[in-house]
Amino acid sequence: MHRRTFLMGLTTLAVGGSAAAQMKMDGMQHEMPRMDMGGGQDMGASANAEPMLPEGEPLRELPRLANESTVPGSFKARLTAEPATARFAEGLDTPILAYNGTNPGPLIEVKEGDRVEIEFNNNIPGEESTIHWHGMPVPADQDGNPMDPVASGSSRTYAFDLPEGSAAAYWYHPHPHGKTAAQVYRGLAGAFLVKPKSDPIPAEYGDTILMLTDLRLATDGTMPASTMADLMNGRVGDHVLVNGQKNPKLSVGEGAKRRFRLYNATNARFLKLAFDGALMTVIGSDGGLLEAPVAAKGILLSPAERLELIVSFEKPGPITLYTLEYDRGWMGPGRPADAGLTLLTVDVSDSPAQPAPELPRKLRTIAALGAPAANRRFVFTETMGMGGMSMGSGGMSMDSHGMQMGGEDMSMGAGGMKMEFLINDASFDMNRIDVVSKAGEVELWEVVNQADMDHPFHVHGTQFQVVERERGGKVSRADYLSWKDTVNVARGETVRLLLRQDRPGPCMYHCHILEHEQLGMMGIVNVQA
Template sequence: MIRRTFLSRAVGVAAASLFARAAWAQHAGHAGMAGMDSMDDMSGMSGMSGMAEHGQHGKSAPAALAAADALPAGAPLAALRTLANESREPGMFRATLVAQPVARPMLHGARPTTFWQFGAGTQGPVVGPLIDVREGDTVEIKFVNKLPQPSTIHWHGLPVPPDQDGNPSDPVAPGASRVYRFTLPKGSAGTYWYHPHPHMMTAEQVFRGLAGPFVVRAADDPLAGWPERNLFVSDLKLARDGTIASNDMMDWMNGREGQFVLVNGARRPRIDVAGDERWRVWNACSARYLRVAFDDGRAFEHVGTDGGLFDAPRRVTSLLIAPGERAELLVRAGDRVSRAVLQAAEYDRRKMSMSHDDGHGSLPPDPALALADVAFAPAAARALPATLRAVLSLGEPVAHKTVAFGEEMDMDAMMKGAARGRLAGMRFTINGDTYAPHRATLTSRRGDVERWAIRNGTDMDHPFHLHGTQFQVIERESGGSRTSEPFRAWRDTVNVRSGETVTILVTQDMPGERMFHCHILEHEDLGMMGTLKVV
């Protein structure tokens, strides 16, 4: 693929994705839903059609963005809202999540910003409430959809039955509701999250605010006595008038990155550390990679991945957390007063460029970006057990599968298709195909241990996510060099670099349809998703 040529014609993708989404809504029986009667009325998409007009006829231009320092910074890190348990029955967590538009003041002198959020509150972080439960609990969530679009709730990383996982084939219509119900098995303790998953609308619903944290606790957690801090990282793209900006062409190509990076809903908050702490960190951004580090190079301990703790702490000075991933860290107070900036350090994921003269077609890496200012007060170091949690190997595989990320584009077809109102010419693919509802990309047998090779033949990074289970990364290969994974852990999301193959071991325990896809949400919406049929 030659990116320079691709991007010189990419305006066709904008229009084509609009037509595809309108066709999906009509096919699903939602063509007459409020807010979706025409492409320009689709929330978040009018800017895309405007961009296409601007590129072809010069009729309009994208909204000007607010300055990158327009949101206030420096407030103490806000505590996350917590979803209240409506049940008094032991072992039962019952609650209601209502997805709805909520106007909240964000920019000084601008109109209130209309978010889509879980709950009607106008106070506290613009983050879905924390669901905090224990292994063995039965969770029952009533989802009420007050959005102008169909939606779902996907329980990212949780071992829930396929018909309870909020798959795109099971949308909840505007004005409708449903109940999600599942029981959390022993061994499922970890750091998870929830977000919508309707096809072609996932990216928009998440960037408008629909995402929240989910923590499962174990009775024998060796770190139960450590003070915990939650850092839910998202980003926000705001226009000067306070509206959430629509995706532009570069957002669809590279994935959306807002000019504001938020931690628990606020820009660059202040964190006061008075003793050793356990931090849970979520990357809930649509596409932004977080190479988490302190600006002074101080070390911290990596103790958990998506699916919870692993065997022993790993002392590191930085940690890459791809979109959709989570991590558990131990941050030490130290023996003296000090300060540091928690940052997303420089990382090159090879974002596409519009350049015609540099030959490689990628933008330079994003510079380091401050996430929070941290003040440390001296405190005695907490002791750690020799083993946090044993993570046993899944064993020898009985089947082998390949998942290949691909990008295909035909510039002439893109332009002709857009003019005719058809999606054509550009595809983000898995195994050569874009997503189609209920078409099985792969088939697995329940309980089989399988070896999957995840191959990225594209020119940029893609984070791979598999629904309904946790897997173990065992090997990475790039340029003919193979490297064994240095530690065994449970994951549901893993980054795959350009030209890299990541090998995993995985098993599925429940029959039904499971999704797997790139977790750059724009790429997922444009078709980089497949269905695993478990029999």
């Protein structure tokens, strides 16, 4: 369905006055207290002044998860997901969800070859949860996928061995069916860094994690519930944070070279980034280092992607990491003004930095995957249908803010409105296997986006190699060979990638705009031994 038809149906719903809806999306429940059809960036914001977040504080390092094991090559720890309070704006306490009380969650740092055992305690009242080890080479039964939930008040231990060659910047977040989007934007996400036994990047460059999240606050400091616009486009906050801070400050000496690992841990925000006045060199992607450094002027991080950079600060003065314009497609009013946001300020002093070795020309070898044994095609579309509606327990009413949904149970079913994001014309069904693959076989996946906006595509259980892109009849090869677990597929674009699943069991593939995943844009590949 094209954007005009999609939005006409949405507008019909908005102006329906007393028309009530209890909306059922394949058993998923959604909080949607309001739909505002007016303009402006935040379709759920109050007309009152927004809370002001402090800026310019020193960039803080992410707290580390302590290793409770004394055995070499072993990492044991505990992660607890539970309600907590954060203070993003002065004088306002914000209820959040947190791992071990921190936002973002604690940094987990291990080495390739380590044995990892993490006890997960779900203390979220009334909600299932999991921990998904995003991008990591873990067995299917340790992946934290939606088929393996941890009930509220329960715990389980995730255990896996990290193979040689798995060094990369991964992350972890919940993946419960129908609750992933809300649990992530409420605060459940953390960085997982697997270090190599021998690192070709000079230690003098440091190793700085920049975990990018976004935040929407009401005037009382709470996080407003998601709106209809959030479901259509994915939830985009009013503030972009770095390690939980707004525009923090980092100080370096003149001539310094710094290694940054950038994580896009937002639900739905596309971040096109550049450093103003500093040279950027890409050295790694989702699955670790590239074969060789690549100079870059701007980089695009779609939701869930990671990138490693070396940034050279050659001249004294303030250097900013800022956002560039990028059109990811947007349905309806309220498109955020994403260009020109300052995310990080680097103060470069006129005192020279300590001399550091040059970046090696060769970082590692990446073996190209061979000829595929199978070809698969995945087509992204969206659909919205209107029908008779029935009043739910909370009901629906119109007020000065627009459409107001009462209660927390919003579902779509027979006779109601049905909005879905689809893969191959099918909405996600946890009891259906969509693809059967054979462990160890290379496959060519063709991902076709016929929808009205970009969709970042994520595959569990493996890393893949992007072969080529096609848009408007023009085919282009990948800029460089790399290992990826998430790739943006622009609207009207086809992306072809090679992958091999080596671990038997069910794995997910889905759009990593988390609201779209919940509205059906997800499938299951069963890997057979």
